[in-house]
Amino acid sequence: MAESTLTTVFGWWDWDAETPALVNRVTGERVAFRGKFGDPDLVPSDETWLRFDYEHPELSFPLLVEERQAEERLEKGLPAWRLDYQRSSHLWRREFEGETRRPIYGAWRRVDDCVTDALSCWPESEYDRNGRASYVCFDGGWLNGDWDEAVSRRETRLATPAKEQPNGDDYNPWLFPMDAVPPSRFDFYDLVLRRNGPENWSIDNPVLLDGLRFEDPELRYGPSLPANTPLKGLDGRTAYLLSEDSTRVLYPYFGDTKRRSDSGHWKPHFSLIYVDNELLLTGLAKPIAPSRRPVDWTFRFYNEGFYFRSDSVDAAFHINSRHPLPSIPSRALWLRSRWAILDGFSCWEGSKARSPDWLPELELVAASGIQVALGYRGGQWAAPLMTARF
16 A cells, blocks of 8 residues: 655644644654544534544554634634543543553653644644634643643644744654653642731742842843752742642742833733752743632743753753744753643642732732743744643
8 A cells, every 4th residue: 555645734743634644753643533423422412523543653542522613702603622631531441441540641741742732733624614713622631740630721723824933943752751650749838927926928029949049130040059959948938839749849939020111011920930850940920810810820931041950851851042042942841841830830829928029910819720822833933822721
């Protein structure tokens, strides 16, 4: 049988029209469309469901995707896809007898890393002649150390036609390890009030871990924390997130104290830092419309905001220099960082703590969701927006 002719869609994705499937020419992964799916034991008969399959020599996994109409004003009526990991896991168990109740963390991450990318880059066809919604939804999956049926992510689709950025690719064949265990889960810790005296929620600005230093006087760039330095110094001083094994910390360490006059759209931000045994990253975070409840936060990595505490990091985790453009993280590093932000904000309970130096709009409100900007599509640094709700 003659091999199918492949055409490039974007980046590392090639289109196999005969199957049809998207084929990653670098990693060897495939996401194949199998057609409409109907099974009363798994999906309602009055809904439209599609089946895709993730395929790789090490793992196969069925994917059940609901096709429904978008409800947003500008896209109302367009077909929108929603991948249901809970239903997909039921089908996976049925077709691969003896498998665990749900995919182990490493297997699920392997599938999700690929499928998030593939469905977001899936080409439109004659069937979609009026277009599709600008996003794909992913419901359920692993989050903060546990399988979570309630979490829902919305990933923006690749803009068409898409342009590749200069020096913006990372075609490393790295795949998430199948045997990886989930990182230690985050727990929330709040400011500790003094037992005696008036209630005082005031905190310093900034609040820094023991040993944490910045080259930048504005505390944005050049953080350093010596290797093997314990993640200590925050107890009772502010609100923060610390993993159960004390190897990961995430918290707002600084709040804006003055306004920028160069943009009418500028909003006050917190500077956020994440630290683990190997990595430091900094970025901007703020609640969206904090006067409303519930509240989503938004996060954006700082340019040049990725730093290493160790020299023994896997080669897949590195910084891509693009002078004179800002450096960018490798795809593996970006994925690791993005999931750390999601893990943390999924248990951010909010706090009354605040510095008197902060601009009035800044509040450490509880998070109902998080938006993370920038990342990879098709092995190319692009501008996707991911919104997760917990």
